[in-house]
Amino acid sequence: MMNALLAGIYLAAAAVPVVLAIRLFRRHASPDLRSYLLYLALWNFQHVFFTAFFLYSRYLPRTGRLGFLLFNIVILIPVEAATAIFFADFIWRRMGWRMIRTVRAILAATFLVLLAIDIRGVFSRLAADPAPENLQVSSPLSLKIMFAAVFAAAIAGLIASAAGKIAERRRGTPLVAGLTAAGMTLFIPLTDMNLNGLSDFLISGIVWTAMNIPALFALAHSLRRKSVSPATADASRSRLAEIADRFGLSEREREILGLVVRGRLNKEIAAELFISTDTVKKHLYFIFKKTAVRNRLQLFLLVQGGESARAGSASSPRRSL
Numbered sequence: 001m002m003n004a005l006l007a008g009i010y011l012a013a014a015a016v017p018v019v020l021a022i023r024l025f026r027r028h029a030s031p032d033l034r035s036y037l038l039y040l041a042l043w044n045f046q047h048v049f050f051t052a053f054f055l056y057s058r059y060l061p062r063t064g065r066l067g068f069l070l071f072n073i074v075i076l077i078p079v080e081a082a083t084a085i086f087f088a089d090f091i092w093r094r095m096g097w098r099m100i101r102t103v104r105a106i107l108a109a110t111f112l113v114l115l116a117i118d119i120r121g122v123f124s125r126l127a128a129d130p131a132p133e134n135l136q137v138s139s140p141l142s143l144k145i146m147f148a149a150v151f152a153a154a155i156a157g158l159i160a161s162a163a164g165k166i167a168e169r170r171r172g173t174p175l176v177a178g179l180t181a182a183g184m185t186l187f188i189p190l191t192d193m194n195l196n197g198l199s200d201f202l203i204s205g206i207v208w209t210a211m212n213i214p215a216l217f218a219l220a221h222s223l224r225r226k227s228v229s230p231a232t233a234d235a236s237r238s239r240l241a242e243i244a245d246r247f248g249l250s251e252r253e254r255e256i257l258g259l260v261v262r263g264r265l266n267k268e269i270a271a272e273l274f275i276s277t278d279t280v281k282k283h284l285y286f287i288f289k290k291t292a293v294r295n296r297l298q299l300f301l302l303v304q305g306g307e308s309a310r311a312g313s314a315s316s317p318r319r320s321l
Contacts, residue, residue, distance in 0.1 A: 006202035010051075013209040014044040017216055024216075028223050031272055032093035036219065039086040040212055042079050047208040049076065051201045070122045077118065077142045081111035084149035087180075091157035093271060094173045107149060114142040147184060154181040172222020176215045183211030243303055247290040256283045260296060261303050 021037045053072050060068055085107050118140060157177035187207055240261065244254045252273075259269045266284075270277045293299045 003198050003202065006199060006206070010202045010205045010209070011048075013206050013213075014048050017209065017213050018044060020220070021216060024220050024223065030093075031274075032090050033219075035086045035090040035093060039083055039090060040216070042083040042086065043212065044209045046076060046079055046083070047205045049079075051205055054201055055198070066122055066125055070119065073115070073118045073122065073140075077111055077115045077140075080142050080146040081108055084111075084146045084153075087150045088153040091153045091173075091177065094157065094176075095160055110145060111142055114140070114145070118142070147188060151181055151184045154178070154184065172219060175218040176222070179215035179218055180212065183215065187211050239303055239305065243291070249287065249290060253283050253287050253290075256280065257287055257299075257303070260284070260287075261300055 018037075018041050021033075021040050025033045025037050050072075053068075057068055085104055088103065088107070154177040158174050158181065161173035161177065240254070240258050243249075244257060249257060255273060256269060259272065264272070266277045266280045269275075269280045273280075288294065288299065291299065291302055293302055
């Protein structure tokens with residue numbers, strides 16, 4: 001009875017944060033939230049998968065145990081790599097940057113090396129004993145490296161977002177990063193525990209899957225503070241569509257116009273749309289030219305209806321991008 005109750009709490013703790021993150025992403029769709037959603041889903045998937053592996057392996061014949069362990073290694077290590085990469089990408093994007101490919105490559109290469117080492121270890125055990133009586137499963141090095149990567153990204157985000165102008169643009173990031181790092185700190189001792197019974201796995205899983213919930217709520221709260229009322233949002237979208245239709249803006253120019261009006265900087269627009277800053281500047285030049293404004297302020301006033309279509313005169317060829 002107790003195990004059934006723990007199992008229900010465990011599955012709820014694994015599913016509820018992901019459902020909440022999906023709803024949050026649908027309301028505020030952006031690349032940084034997409035990365036966080038993928039991180040959260042993969043994080044919770046790991047322990048659920050591992051617990052199912054623990055239960056199922058008890059019923060395997062001795063000859064199939066090492067092969068099943070190999071199968072799980074092939075699944076879990078790439079998932080751990082993707083988890084670390086998506087969280088780092090989330091922090092980078094919250095800062096308004098694009099994640100450096102070198103960082104992705106280093107993380108991916110590290111986990112590939114570990115994958116090769118673990119596969120070799122399983123084959124060595126298989127050669128020595130094709131049918132082991134016991135199947136020992138301990139926290140592999142890849143799990144600890146994933147923890148270290150996520151923890152390091154959280155601390156880096158905490159430090160960077162607390163400095164200078166970045167703090168003004170990303171007010172919610174220090175709390176999200178700090179709560180994630182705190183959750184990691186609380187859970188790390190559990191990774192070295194010897195988990196034997198089902199109840200041990202379930203309790204560990206509840207802590208594992210629940211540790212991101214405070215950070216998720218902090219993220220949702222930071223987005224709620226920045227959001228506008230539905231009526232205002234509808235009016236803004238209507239006005240943007242009217243301006244875009246009146247001046248014949250292309251689809252890409254419409255996207256950039258919307259982001260400019262929302263206060264995005266060129267590098268933030270580039271990161272969100274996966275284009276270069278030079279491309280953003282090029283589109284902005286044509287937006288300014290078509291609407292006959294000279295800078296972002298006049299463009300904002302035009303969208304707000306406080307300035308005529310020919311505000312600011314187009315006599316000067318120089319425009320502030």
